Amino acid sequence: MEKIPILKMGDFLLVTIQVDLYDRLALNLEADLVGTINKYQSKGVLIDISAVDIVDSFMGRILGNIAQMSKILDAHTVVVGMQPAVAITLIELGMPMSGVFTALNVERGMELLRAKIFTDDADTETDSAE
Amino acid sequence: MKQTTGVLLQRKYKEILEQWIQQQLKDDALREDLMSNEELRHESEEFLHSLLNAVKKDNYTDIDAPEYEKTLEALSGISTARATKGYSPRETSNYIFSLKDALFIILEKEITDKARLYKEYHRVNKLIDSLGIYTFEAFIRGREDVIMRQTSEISEISTPVIQVWDGILALPIIGTLDSSRTQVVMENLLMKIVDTESTIAILDISGVPAVDSLVAQHLIKTVSATRLMGAECIISGIRPEIAQTIVHLGIDLSGIITKASLAHALRFAFGLLKIEVKKSTDKIKTGI
Amino acid sequence: MMQTQKLIVLSNEVITILKEHDVVFLRGRISQYADKIQMGLLNKTKLLTAASELVRNMISYAGQGKVLCEIVASIGLEKGIRLTFTDRGPGIKDISLAMKDGYTTGKTLGLGLPGAKRLVSVFEIKSQPGKGTTVVIIKWKNG
Numbered sequence: 001m002e003k004i005p006i007l008k009m010g011d012f013l014l015v016t017i018q019v020d021l022y023d024r025l026a027l028n029l030e031a032d033l034v035g036t037i038n039k040y041q042s043k044g045v046l047i048d049i050s051a052v053d054i055v056d057s058f059m060g061r062i063l064g065n066i067a068q069m070s071k072i073l074d075a076h077t078v079v080v081g082m083q084p085a086v087a088i089t090l091i092e093l094g095m096p097m098s099g100v101f102t103a104l105n106v107e108r109g110m111e112l113l114r115a116k117i118f119t120d121d122a123d124t125e126t127d128s129a130e
Numbered sequence: 131m132k133q134t135t136g137v138l139l140q141r142k143y144k145e146i147l148e149q150w151i152q153q154q155l156k157d158d159a160l161r162e163d164l165m166s167n168e169e170l171r172h173e174s175e176e177f178l179h180s181l182l183n184a185v186k187k188d189n190y191t192d193i194d195a196p197e198y199e200k201t202l203e204a205l206s207g208i209s210t211a212r213a214t215k216g217y218s219p220r221e222t223s224n225y226i227f228s229l230k231d232a233l234f235i236i237l238e239k240e241i242t243d244k245a246r247l248y249k250e251y252h253r254v255n256k257l258i259d260s261l262g263i264y265t266f267e268a269f270i271r272g273r274e275d276v277i278m279r280q281t282s283e284i285s286e287i288s289t290p291v292i293q294v295w296d297g298i299l300a301l302p303i304i305g306t307l308d309s310s311r312t313q314v315v316m317e318n319l320l321m322k323i324v325d326t327e328s329t330i331a332i333l334d335i336s337g338v339p340a341v342d343s344l345v346a347q348h349l350i351k352t353v354s355a356t357r358l359m360g361a362e363c364i365i366s367g368i369r370p371e372i373a374q375t376i377v378h379l380g381i382d383l384s385g386i387i388t389k390a391s392l393a394h395a396l397r398f399a400f401g402l403l404k405i406e407v408k409k410s411t412d413k414i415k416t417g418i
Numbered sequence: 419m420m421q422t423q424k425l426i427v428l429s430n431e432v433i434t435i436l437k438e439h440d441v442v443f444l445r446g447r448i449s450q451y452a453d454k455i456q457m458g459l460l461n462k463t464k465l466l467t468a469a470s471e472l473v474r475n476m477i478s479y480a481g482q483g484k485v486l487c488e489i490v491a492s493i494g495l496e497k498g499i500r501l502t503f504t505d506r507g508p509g510i511k512d513i514s515l516a517m518k519d520g521y522t523t524g525k526t527l528g529l530g531l532p533g534a535k536r537l538v539s540v541f542e543i544k545s546q547p548g549k550g551t552t553v554v555i556i557k558w559k560n561g
Contacts, residue, residue: 020441020442020445022438022439022441022442023438053463053466054445054467054470055467056467056470056471056474057471057474057529057530057533058470058474080360082358082359082360084316084317084320084321084323084355084359084460085317085459085462085463086463087320087358087359088313088317088320088460088463089460089464089467089537090355090358091351091354091355091358092351092464092533092536092537093467093471093529093537094529094532094533094536095533097358102357102358102359102360103360104323104324104327104329104359104360104361105327108360109360194424202493203426206493206495210495275495275496278560282560310561313460317460
């Protein structure tokens, strides 16, 4: 059975989706990800969908789920590489996609994650300083 | 035994065709510059053949019935072809109406009973009128296709996406923003964002005459789509009257960054990208 | 009321959907048809996404169904893809309610039907509770 590989890149995890996410595969991905975040205490997750031609409401929900689950485990998620046609279609479809951060590519995605983590740390510092 | 008119007309196919061709050649409006007489004859042959086939079933009123399918197809083809060639709608419809005269001449020759002749005239008349209208409708559709094509070409040209700085794109939108134009704008903008790896897009709407709830929706969609690409979208060029209209209409633009002019938007974009623009302190070089 | 506009069918194929994974095959075929009539990328993406939504709905509520894929041409000679989704599932009691964003009776987000409608040129739905549902969509080559 197919499994979507999760790459560890320092504090971050990179997931590259290149196949159609059907039910079981998506659920497995969610489970694998939370497990891996926990294992490495990862601070960020990058989901690369540059090879994905179609994102329907099911896939959109999976992305949203992953973002929420990661957040609970104190990791930020950024979806990168969304194709223009997919973006326009998602808007037309009416998918809210709130809570899901996006970036143009992996590089930008990592910058965004670093910025978020920096802000997190800054907040924690001010909290403890008070 | 009286044969039905349909069968009668089919028998007289050749005569009717000749009459019709003659009627067309007599017509002052014959456009020999647009179509050769051979082409005209060939077209007429085909059409007449399918029409007389359909009329066999003695149905003169319902042209949506299956027996008329081929006839309508032929008619549609003729009409659209003429629309593209540059015939006027009148010239195209007259093509069909001239057939009436040919049919009447034949009917008169074959039917001696005045009462029956009148009845057949009436039926054929209605049928040809109906087909004439169909021709007109098909003609209009042909023209609409041309208009659509031109509109999309204009859309392409009139929404340039300009890179004004590293990572900053500007789109001056001129003219009405309907849903099909919005699609074109979104496509072009998003593809340019990917190409240039830009993070900010400035949509200037000072050239958009009216902004109602529909246009606002289109703008909001464009902003949302841009954000999904990891970029930010600023709307500039909102005239005071537009600002008023937006509030009166109860449109919620709270999630969108708006600036009065493209210049303001640019300044803001520089701020977002932490870019400073300073006056050069070299007094001698420029002399300004 | 089903569309009464006359359409010429240029080719057709019925694809049976028995499990979720069949969506992949369906998408591939629809993609081929769309390429055949030279549909642009954005319109193709919208069509495939709408089909995806409708098939998921079908599997979710009826377990299985059939999809009739046709290449059609209108009288104005514009080409398009017409898809007819039929299932013998529980059917939809209140169609107008089902067409509202966010309304769902199951595990979907409730965006499938109204969302798909926004993505296509023509959308028609017929349903009889207990008998099944039929959804017909058309996407013209130029949207």
